Amino acid sequence: MAAPEVHHLFHRPIADHSFSADRQTLAIARDTQVELYGRVGNAFKLKDELKGHDKLVTSVDIAPNTGRIVTCSQDRNALVWEPSPTGYKPTLVLLRISRAATFVRWSPSEAKFAVGSGDRVIAICYFEEENDWWVSKHLKKPIRSTITSVAWHPNSVLLAAGSTDAHARVFSAFIKGTDQRPEPSPWGERLPFNTVCGEFLNNSAGWVHAVAFSPSGDALAFAAHDSSVTVVYPSAPEQPPKAVISINTQLLPFMSLFWNGETEIIAAGYDCEAFRFQGGEQGWQLAGTLEKVKAGRPGLGGEDREESALNMFRQMDLKGKVTKDDTQLKTVHQNTVTMLRPFEESGGRVTKFSSSGVDGRVVIWHT
Amino acid sequence: MSIIQQHTQATLSDAWRTINIDALTEDSSVNFDVSTLHPPLPEISEADARAINGQVRQLLRGGDAEGALRGCLEMPVYNGSEAAKETHLHTVIEVLQSIKASEMTPMLQRIFAQQGGSECLDVLMKYLYKGMAATSAAADSSGRATPARAMTPQATGGFSQVGQRPMAANESTGSAMSVLLSWHEKVVEVAGLGCIGRTMTDFRRV
Numbered sequence: 001m002a003a004p005e006v007h008h009l010f011h012r013p014i015a016d017h018s019f020s021a022d023r024q025t026l027a028i029a030r031d032t033q034v035e036l037y038g039r040v041g042n043a044f045k046l047k048d049e050l051k052g053h054d055k056l057v058t059s060v061d062i063a064p065n066t067g068r069i070v071t072c073s074q075d076r077n078a079l080v081w082e083p084s085p086t087g088y089k090p091t092l093v094l095l096r097i098s099r100a101a102t103f104v105r106w107s108p109s110e111a112k113f114a115v116g117s118g119d120r121v122i123a124i125c126y127f128e129e130e131n132d133w134w135v136s137k138h139l140k141k142p143i144r145s146t147i148t149s150v151a152w153h154p155n156s157v158l159l160a161a162g163s164t165d166a167h168a169r170v171f172s173a174f175i176k177g178t179d180q181r182p183e184p185s186p187w188g189e190r191l192p193f194n195t196v197c198g199e200f201l202n203n204s205a206g207w208v209h210a211v212a213f214s215p216s217g218d219a220l221a222f223a224a225h226d227s228s229v230t231v232v233y234p235s236a237p238e239q240p241p242k243a244v245i246s247i248n249t250q251l252l253p254f255m256s257l258f259w260n261g262e263t264e265i266i267a268a269g270y271d272c273e274a275f276r277f278q279g280g281e282q283g284w285q286l287a288g289t290l291e292k293v294k295a296g297r298p299g300l301g302g303e304d305r306e307e308s309a310l311n312m313f314r315q316m317d318l319k320g321k322v323t324k325d326d327t328q329l330k331t332v333h334q335n336t337v338t339m340l341r342p343f344e345e346s347g348g349r350v351t352k353f354s355s356s357g358v359d360g361r362v363v364i365w366h367t
Numbered sequence: 368m369s370i371i372q373q374h375t376q377a378t379l380s381d382a383w384r385t386i387n388i389d390a391l392t393e394d395s396s397v398n399f400d401v402s403t404l405h406p407p408l409p410e411i412s413e414a415d416a417r418a419i420n421g422q423v424r425q426l427l428r429g430g431d432a433e434g435a436l437r438g439c440l441e442m443p444v445y446n447g448s449e450a451a452k453e454t455h456l457h458t459v460i461e462v463l464q465s466i467k468a469s470e471m472t473p474m475l476q477r478i479f480a481q482q483g484g485s486e487c488l489d490v491l492m493k494y495l496y497k498g499m500a501a502t503s504a505a506a507d508s509s510g511r512a513t514p515a516r517a518m519t520p521q522a523t524g525g526f527s528q529v530g531q532r533p534m535a536a537n538e539s540t541g542s543a544m545s546v547l548l549s550w551h552e553k554v555v556e557v558a559g560l561g562c563i564g565r566t567m568t569d570f571r572r573v
Binding site: 120144165166167201203204205206207224225226227228248249250251252253 | 394395399401404405406485486489558559560561562564565568569570571
């Protein structure tokens with residue numbers, strides 16, 4: 001396993017990050033703006049700033065094919081940034097929400113996107129040709145609290161949402177005229193807008209931080225604030241699921257997760273490192289960390305120096321004692337990991353993924 | 368110009384922040400019974416809690432401390448009267464106090480490795496915190512009730528050591544607390560920090 005590629009961009013929290021399809025451009029949600037970094041050799045250099053929000057930007061997503069960037073912010077707005085030869089042109093989206101927008105993701109079809117909010121609604125936004133703007137329809141029932149994250153099913157109709165009311169839900173976000181009628185799946189057959197295809201709660205009912213569909217779309221995983229990851233296998237529409245497997249861990253809660261094939265989930269969060277879960281319908285278990293236990297930490301390299309005799313005497317001279325340098329974590333990320341995204345895929349497996357954290361680092365990992 | 372300024376003054380004040388706008392929204396969480404979000408929990412009466420206490424004591428007398436511990440952790444009183452919850456807390460603490468310090472870690476590891484063991488230790492953690500709350504409350508009230516403290520003039524400014532000194536009555540709560548603290552340490556060693564997180568997030572209170 002090769003060493004992770006670490007990019008320490010600045011000393012501010014990164015709320016969300018997204019790579020363009022060619023992986024040469026990196027969009028970072030930093031405070032009230034979005035920064036675009038371009039790859040120059042082995043580093044990422046700031047090349048553009050998207051200014052348009054006036055409160056904290058909570059989420060950013062680049063559509064891989066169209067190159068459009070969607071951002072949302074605590075100022076209750078979402079903006080779609082259209083690439084043009086003279087730079088990105090923002091378009092305001094009519095979200096009609098009265099609280100912060102918390103999370104945004106393009107559907108795989110890229111014809112629409114979902115915005116989660118603190119207003120107990122998810123705005124499903126699509127482009128209306130005749131009026132030439134982005135409008136939204138609200139998924140409302142039965143959400144009782146803030147939406148923390150959303151994830152699209154590969155068919156671009158079903159949407160999973162995690163909420164602070166401790167439920168992970170699966171909705172239909174079918175928009176007439178925009179979407180093709182989806183194939184029947186275990187989640188449902190007829191799927192008019194706002195059909196609730198599933199509502200899941202784990203035993204201790206912590207806030208849900210992250211949700212994700214498996215690559216086939218036939219399983220749903222969610223991470224909650226009780227340090228658990230729960231995997232749901234639906235059986236048939238309107239039927240209780242085939243299996244709901246909760247893995248309670250000894251770790252701190254996970255903030256983000258994604259599927260690597262159908263039998264592996266990678267999750268990271270307050271422990272500042274990524275962990276691997278493996279399993280299937282019969283059961284899941286924690287398989288270990290993706291952090292290398294020793295060495296290979298570019299950008300840190302503190303440990304080797306620490307043990308040298310020179311350093312020991314230098315410390316004794318400076319401080320009168322040998323102190324362990326305990327201001328650095330032993331992980332690559334030095335603070336909570338807030339977002340994980342697949343970076344490179346081949347043959348249905350994720351071979352590389354990227355993570356961003358409160359420490360201002362973006363790290364590209366090998367799975 | 369002046370109008371704009373006034374307007375700015377009004378918006379700059381943060382009086383509007385004190386309005387609880389949630390109360391004005393019909394379907395917001397304050398106007399909604401949050402407990403309906405969770406599946407209902409079975410109710411356990413005080414008599415049931417006493418019955419569990421009896422069984423657990425029997426196991427303890429028989430020398431099966433691990434069985435006793437598991438037994439009372441598998442039957443937590445989530446939904447019941449205060450008295451039932453109190454009874455069960457005493458049952459758990461009784462078991463904890465009867466287990467030797469050297470036995471703690473191996474026993475916790477055995478329980479953790481079993482089916483549903485992680486859940487058991489989460490329950491144990493909840494009772495540890497409840498026990499700590501109860502013993503510190505007891506220490507507080509007994510401290511306040513002593514006449515020595517009541518008569519100490521508070522105007523001296525410094526610490527009133529008379530009242531703070533552990534009384535004979537506080538001795539037992541002190542030892543109970545130390546038992547709970549050493550259990551807490553051992554549980555975190557085995558079940559990790561996730562266990563504390565779950566205790567805090569769980570809607571099922573003991």
